[in-house]
Amino acid sequence: MSKSRGEGLSRRQVAAGIVAVALVPLAAGSRAAVAGDQISTALEKITGGAPVTEGRVKLEISSLAENGFSVPLTVSVDSPMTADDYVKTIHILSEKNPVAEVVKFNLSPRMGRAKVSTSIRMADTQRVLAVAEMHDGSFWSAEAHVIVTLSACIDGG
């Protein structure tokens, strides 16, 4: 990784933040924000502070990636994908890549199902969060932790 981690937050501040969050009784919707500061910041931009509830989203990604240059993932959302009940967008966010937002998918009812596959880069062992915005403006998420043996971004492409 060629970008500094932590974005100006000291390790102690981050640790304090994690403790503070851990002390707050965990509502279902608050889990996503624990994932990491970079993810929280990106999430705030996406949701504008609206609550994110864990559930309805399924994130399939290997828990052990030998090659961080290309890690396959599939994200699906429990939705009928009809004209009046569908998934608008799915964001894939990374905790430790140089850029938090990996990719944003824009879906439509014409798809019939809410399921997308791609391959992403992973700079380090880290958490990945998938956040879906529904047609009604509600946000749902799923999280995964991936151990990366060979990191992307060190050298090579």
Added chain:
Amino acid sequence: MSMTSARIVVPKTAKRGEVVEIKTLIKHPMETGYRRDHRGQVIPRHIIQRFVATYNGEEVFSADLTQGVAANPYFAFPLRVEESGEITFTWTDDRGSTHTEKAEITVA
């Protein structure tokens, strides 16, 4: 660099209302802008920023990409087909270069 090599998988035929799976892959370095060459010079960022799929002219799926997407971007997604027609795929990179592929699907 022009984008000339893309592969798409679209069924030739489907039943009305069927949800088919579409797969696309395009050859592209997705250069992050973080790497340096052997002289220590930063290799400029060069990534596909947007991918759009349309079905008979209507956008059905799109993706906004960052450096976090692996080289040779791959996408697989479903599409519910209601009528025969044309599915187009367009990739646009940050140098304004675009590549388009088209596929016909016959719905019985």
